[in-house]
Amino acid sequence: DGYKALxxxxxxxxxxxxxxxxxxxxxxxxxxxxxxxxxxxxxxIKTMLLTSKELHGFGQFRDPDYVVLKDEDFTGxxxxxxxxxxxxxxxxx
Numbered sequence: 339d340g341y342k343a344l345x346x347x348x349x350x351x352x353x354x355x356x357x358x359x360x361x362x363x364x365x366x367x368x369x370x371x372x373x374x375x376x377x378x379x380x381x382x383i384k385t386m387l388l389t390s391k392e393l394h395g396f397g398q399f400r401d402p403d404y405v406v407l408k409d410e411d412f413t414g415x416x417x418x419x420x421x422x423x424x425x426x427x428x429x430x431x
Contacts, residue, residue, distance in 0.1 A: 340364025348378045354423060355380070359389035371400040384423060388416075 340361045347355065347369075355373065357366035364372070366387045373381055387393075387402035390409075404423070406416050 340366070340369045344369055344372055347373055347380045348376060350380075352380050352383055353427070354384050354386065356386045356388065359387055359391065359393065366402070367400045370402055374400070386419065386423075 340357065341364050343355075343357065343361075344364060346352075355370070357369050359366045361369070366389070370385050370387070373383075373385075375381075384404070385402045386404040386406060388406050388408055390407070392407070393405065404419050406412065406419055
């Protein structure tokens, strides 16, 4: 539920937000937009969108840092993307 996720994002610390485009009540893109427009401590964390549809041109404030398509290679692509995020984080520290 995107509303519950937004509530937690506004009050707790997180390093990465993974959301589903098909999430109920507040989908991933709406959640990313609300987070980016907030003034909370998590507004600049990395975001990953999981989706079963090819999407392009999300719009200002909603662009996810990573998009993982839910297809036959979903598990491998998700694991690879998470590894890339961890490597990038380690090299920045």
